[in-house]
Amino acid sequence: xTEPPTNIAHLFAQAAKLAFAFRAGLDERPxxxxxxxxxxxxxxxMPTPQTxxxxxxxxxxxxxxxxxxxxxxxxxxxxxxxIGGSHPVGVVADWMTSxxxxxxxxxxxxxxxxxxxxxxxxxxxxxxxxxxEASVGFVTGATVANFVALAAARSEVLRRLGWDVEAKGLFDxxxxxVLIGDxxxxxxxxxxxxxxxxxxxxxxxxTDREGAMLPDAFTRVMRNVDWDAPLIVVxxxxxxNTGAFDPHPAIIHATRVHSNCWIHVxxxxxxxxxACPTRAALADGIEGADSWATDGxxxxxxxxxxxxxxxxxxxxxxxxxxxxxxxLPSVGxxxxxxxxxxxxxxxxxxxxxxxxxxxxxxxxxxxxxVEHHCRLARLIADTLREEPGIAIVNDVVLNQVILRFGxxxxxxKGDDLTRRTIAxxxxxxxxxxxxxxxxxxxxxxxxxxxxxxxxxxxxxxxxAIAQVWRGVREG
Numbered sequence: 091x092t093e094p095p096t097n098i099a100h101l102f103a104q105a106a107k108l109a110f111a112f113r114a115g116l117d118e119r120p121x122x123x124x125x126x127x128x129x130x131x132x133x134x135x136m137p138t139p140q141t142x143x144x145x146x147x148x149x150x151x152x153x154x155x156x157x158x159x160x161x162x163x164x165x166x167x168x169x170x171x172x173i174g175g176s177h178p179v180g181v182v183a184d185w186m187t188s189x190x191x192x193x194x195x196x197x198x199x200x201x202x203x204x205x206x207x208x209x210x211x212x213x214x215x216x217x218x219x220x221x222x223e224a225s226v227g228f229v230t231g232a233t234v235a236n237f238v239a240l241a242a243a244r245s246e247v248l249r250r251l252g253w254d255v256e257a258k259g260l261f262d263x264x265x266x267x268v269l270i271g272d273x274x275x276x277x278x279x280x281x282x283x284x285x286x287x288x289x290x291x292x293x294x295x296x297t298d299r300e301g302a303m304l305p306d307a308f309t310r311v312m313r314n315v316d317w318d319a320p321l322i323v324v325x326x327x328x329x330x331n332t333g334a335f336d337p338h339p340a341i342i343h344a345t346r347v348h349s350n351c352w353i354h355v356x357x358x359x360x361x362x363x364x365a366c367p368t369r370a371a372l373a374d375g376i377e378g379a380d381s382w383a384t385d386g387x388x389x390x391x392x393x394x395x396x397x398x399x400x401x402x403x404x405x406x407x408x409x410x411x412x413x414x415x416x417x418l419p420s421v422g423x424x425x426x427x428x429x430x431x432x433x434x435x436x437x438x439x440x441x442x443x444x445x446x447x448x449x450x451x452x453x454x455x456x457x458x459x460v461e462h463h464c465r466l467a468r469l470i471a472d473t474l475r476e477e478p479g480i481a482i483v484n485d486v487v488l489n490q491v492i493l494r495f496g497x498x499x500x501x502x503k504g505d506d507l508t509r510r511t512i513a514x515x516x517x518x519x520x521x522x523x524x525x526x527x528x529x530x531x532x533x534x535x536x537x538x539x540x541x542x543x544x545x546x547x548x549x550x551x552x553x554a555i556a557q558v559w560r561g562v563r564e565g
Contacts, residue, residue: 101145108153113178116165120519123159130159166547167521168540172330172359172490175540177391183446184393187439194228194439195429198419207441208426213448214398217365217456218384220377225404227411227431228440231397232358235383237281238399238411238432240322242381243352244285246406247320250350256409260286267315268292269308270324271336273301278324278356287322299529300334300485302326303341312344321351327373328360331528331535333467333488335360338375353379358397359539360488362389365453366460372487389460390451391541392443399431407431463489463538466548470536473552479507479563480556483533491536492528495559505532510562511555520554521547 125133133155162168164176197204211226229235244266248255251264268287270278272294279289296307303325315321323345325336338355345351355361355376361384363369364376376382380403386396401407408430421427429435451459464487471486474493481497484490496507512525512534526535534555538548 101149104146104149108149109181112153112157112160113164116162119162121162121165121167121522122516122519123161125158127159130156133158162522164540164542166540166542166544167551169536169538169551170522170524171535172388172537172539174385174388174391175542176387176393177447177450177541179450180390180392180443180447183443187442190439192439194437194441195435196419196427197421197425200439203439203441204426204428206439206445207428210441210445210448211398214444215400217448217453218361218382218400219364219370220382220400221402223404224400224402225407225431227399227401227407228428228437228444229397229399229432229434230395231387232275232356232383232385233277233280233397234433235358235385235397235399236278236354236356237284238407239354239381239383239401240278240281240285240287240324241410241433242401242403242406243322243354244287245410246380246403247322247350247352249406249409251320256412265319267319267321268324269295269311269315269321271295271297271301271303271326273297273329273331274324274326275330275356275358282324298334300332301329302334303336305337305340305344308337308341309344312348315348317348319350321345321348323351323353325353325355325376325379326360327355327357327363327376328488329490330358331490331492331526331533332484333360333486333490334484335363335372335487338373338378342375342378352381354381355379355383357382357384359385359388362456362460363488366457366464368457368461369464369488386440386444386447388539389463390444390447390456391459392440392447395438396440396444401431459541460489463543466543466545467491467536467538469545469548470538470552473549474555477556477559480559483528489538491538492526492533493536493555494531494533495562501531507562508532508534511559514558514562515555518554518558521551523555 163173192200192203194200194203215222227238245255253263270292283289295303297303327335364373382400384398386392387394412430413435467489468486471482471491474480475482479497481494483492483494494508495511496504509532523534523536
């Protein structure tokens with residue numbers, strides 16, 4: 091058996107040195123992986139180890155094999171998906187989390203982890219201006235946050251009819267109606283699938299050109315719902331392509347007449363608009379919902395993975411997630427068990443990195459960061475709007491910009507030119523952006539959310555996009 095490293099200080103210092111070298115070199119390298127999956131797999135392939143190797147050797151070899159296949163997601167000009175930059179303060183807090191090796195499943199296993207989550211949850215509710223009585227589950231990300239919140243919704247709307255879904259399941263349970271926008275994120279449909287509510291049983295509400303639910307369409311559907319059946323409405327704060335918000339005041343007003351309705355908001359990144367005074371109006375009315383999902387590893391810049399399931403009714407939240415066993419500790423007055431709000435008994439202590447980032451930024455810093463990214467998104471859009479053949483497809487209200495190339499060309503030709511421009515930009519490597527189909531046509535997506543991105547980075551990226559587009563157009 092290989093002995094543990096005798097010089098832990100040297101090993102940890104080596105890790106810090108390698109981590110710093112990676113971060114310091116991001117600006118000079120292509121903002122994409124230098125190899126694809128096949129090459130990355132070949133780099134890691136080797137027979138099953140029979141004997142152990144020194145820790146320092148393993149660490150250096152891991153870095154050597156992994157680096158060529160790593161994305162520059164923590165870099166200045168990565169706009170491919172809505173991925174935060176893993177701020178150094180969050181990273182070092184996460185390092186300490188790994189070093190401490192705490193299981194944050196309950197308040198007895200790690201009193202500090204549970205206490206830190208309690209305070210961080212209170213800060214989150216204050217910063218996002220959500221009901222202070224709400225409970226918060228620290229989960230892996232918005233996918234699981236949506237799952238947890240919708241599990242609480244399913245539990246509560248059935249409980250009101252006298253049905254205990256936790257004990258009896260969905261066999262013979264009263265059917266639940268689900269209303270959701272046609273442009274909702276795919277992970278919400280997955281959460282409904284996991285919960286046995288189905289991703290095709292839903293009623294889809296028509297959306298406008300930005301992907302926001304049309305108030306009149308929602309009102310028409312509400313007139314035809316079964317008033318005796320439980321109802322779950324899923325809304326969106328920050329459409330993944332456009333950044334658009336559903337009309338929450340109109341939706342909440344229309345649902346008040348239903349006696350057994352739960353409103354859930356998928357706010358993976360858009361919910362953070364409430365922390366920014368210049369953007370908060372986009373999220374007006376959201377506080378009237380029953381549950382919310384958002385991420386820490388997006389705008390808060392925590393390391394992966396970190397998300398928050400927020401539920402107005404803590405009893406419904408606990409009822410849907412509670413894991414009970416005789417060997418687990420009971421909860422006394424004033425105590426909080428983290429595992430009562432998530433679908434995990436063994437779990438990482440995500441509260442430490444969240445607490446550290448909230449403490450580091452503060453209310454003013456978070457507001458400034460959100461406004462900064464929104465301003466950069468407008469800067470890129472305004473710069474590229476002047477370039478012949480480039481169309482800005484969305485209203486840039488938040489941090490999302492979607493572009494289409496070959497403006498004035500036919501639909502098929504525009505799709506081809508857009509896909510070729512995306513490929514050329516990724517090959518160029520100055521910045522990274524991906525593509526998506528939006529309302530039947532191909533577009534380039536830019537998500538400005540890394541804490542390291544500056545105005546100079548935005549202008550440099552806009553210049554690179556214009557340059558590769560000219561090459562594609564002339565070619």
